[in-house]
Amino acid sequence: MKTLHSEKFHLRIPFSENISQFVDPDLCTFQLFPPPVPQFIEQEVERLYENVYCTVARMRVYGFDGDAYTFISKYKGNIADIFIFRIRGATASVLNQQITIPECRIRYFVDTILSLFLRVKVVSFHAIDVEINNTWRLFNKWEAIHENIVALPASRADFDERLSSSFRNSIRSSSRKLHADFPSFTIRFYSGLEISEKDTRAIIALTAQRMATKGKSSYLKEADIERIMRVLRLYGMLCVATIDDKICGGNIWYAVGKRHTMHIISHDPCYDRYALGNYLNYETFIYCIEQSGKECWLMGGNDAHKAKFGAIPFNLYSYRFYRSPRNIIRYFFDNFMVSTISLWTKVFYKTAALVRGLLR
Template sequence: MKRMDVIARYVPICDPIGNHKSNRSIEPDGITISCYENDVPEFIGADMDRIYGSLYSSLAQFSIYSDSRDTNTYIVRKGGKIITIFLFQCYDCKIRVINEVISLSEEDISRFTAYIFINFVSAKVILFTSIQTNIRTLPFPYQCVNNMEDIVLTLPKTGEEYLDSLGKNARRNIQRYMRNLSETFPSFRFELLVKDEIDDQTIRAIIALNRARMDGKNTASATDQAETEKIIRLAKKCGLVGVARIDGRVCAGSISFRAGSNYFFRAITHDPMYDAYWIGFLCCYLTFCECIVREAKELHFMWGDCEYKYSLPGVKRDLDKVAVYRSNWQMLRKGDVALKIAFRGCLHQLMLWSHSAKRRNGLVPQPAITSLKDLRNMEHRSQAIVAKRK
């Protein structure tokens, strides 16, 4: 996942909360709050998966994409049971919560922000990126802007129930195309690889197919060599790869990662040479059925408002960026942060509108295309200016 970090360098000016590794406070209702400074204890891994079931709020993802040396761990227990875990970092008077793609209540956010502003006196703003929330009021000034979406398929108990959910035409097509594919290509094989069974070559082949399809749409791929290596490492920790081969060559595949009872898909792709055989959809269907066998509850197709995700059938969940400020004065002083968040929210809404128009009419009005390009260019120029100043 591409993070939208608010700064690019580390300035350790947030005041620590004490001289001990773990600091603890007790609140009413049996609530106990602990904070581990510059430390991410290993014992929280299973609890994070249990509480959030999100790849982007898991130790597996964190161990590969982040650095624990400047990361703090906030833990809330109720009656001795852990109910909240946030990983967060301090940057230039900002607190950035690393947990993403999770659902947070108003109570969760209020408790954490109050704790931070009391114990980290230099913190002026707290940032949550890509969360589901229903906040209506907080004890501090805040912004809440929709900046992303997650398309989610809630799985039934059996593969038969999933097949029924696809509708009559889809059921008929799955049977027909599976038969046609097997008859035309007798060497067709589908296999599922888990964790250590996953080989580097298969991952690279699937990513290459995905990159080729994006190139065909004149879209740049964000998966470079460094990102590919991270995907391989993560796959060996918690990966599930569904791959279809013809004559031993990868012709379709998906890469996903398990967190709790849910799977998060990093790539779903196929060779357009086999479009006539519906091989991409068949690969998805077979993979999803295997996920059901493994008692998965949800499949997350992540951001990107693509039509095929809804045909699977996925449902959109909005993800918001939330900024909580110590005071109205600090919100004014951090006007650059507030404006950037508002700008990203407007850009995202315009992109959603253009995708919706394309689905309805088959094209995007030229003014919308021009506006999107102008806004993106403005964002890139502003980022370049900030980088030069730093």
């Protein structure tokens, strides 16, 4: 898609209560819907991005869509992008995240929004995959999310072939020992409305238990758990491992289209010697393959270990684009804040690790 230059939009574009549309000579069109997000957008966003973190339903769970505009760009009549964004003060913040966008389409959106909304001075994106090579506009960029992504093959045999022989044998050994020592050991998968709140809370409780053994408190509050349950009923995939009908481990995932996203993995520390976490992960990957999944996102951290399953590290970046060089003060202030927060975060974690070491 060819970039639309901002000078084309220095004019009044009609904004009715229905739809505003503008056509450029290269068959690029856009539609802009005022709040709230139109209902028909839900399926289109899921089809286009296959990512739970930019679904309209999840935005509603977290209360984000009531005051959000919807921008649809089309190329030759086909939807190319859907951006859902809010305007707060002088900033337009895009709510879609963890998606890949070509640079030309970022420019198309930013230039159009800055032309339509004269009060907007900054357009902000969180955790996206785009490489800006043309400094057509002043911007800030910083790492937002570190991910590990597994591209899934077509079959269990292909997945097993990908694993190193030692790691594959280790997983098989874990399976044999678990079933030999605990004949009632079972792994089950549930999705959507099949998911039990009791099971979900039990798996989350295991996470809190595991963090407690490391001297950390749980980061999930009751409000967080209630939101997780609401999203699980829409996009959830729950792996539940039991021994004598008692939950000993499990995974909480989301699935949109052919992309599966891990949220929580936990197991009872009593079963560490069986490498239960590895076995649960392995069985979850196989389940995703059987569901015709193409990709699993495993979150950041433990890169070397996740690489044993074929995960590739991947960074997503946040961007803030500024209307003009006259916003230079805001640019430097944002840059300073990002650097300061990043520095203090590193200091905090290093200090916490040192204190835990001294208390052992």
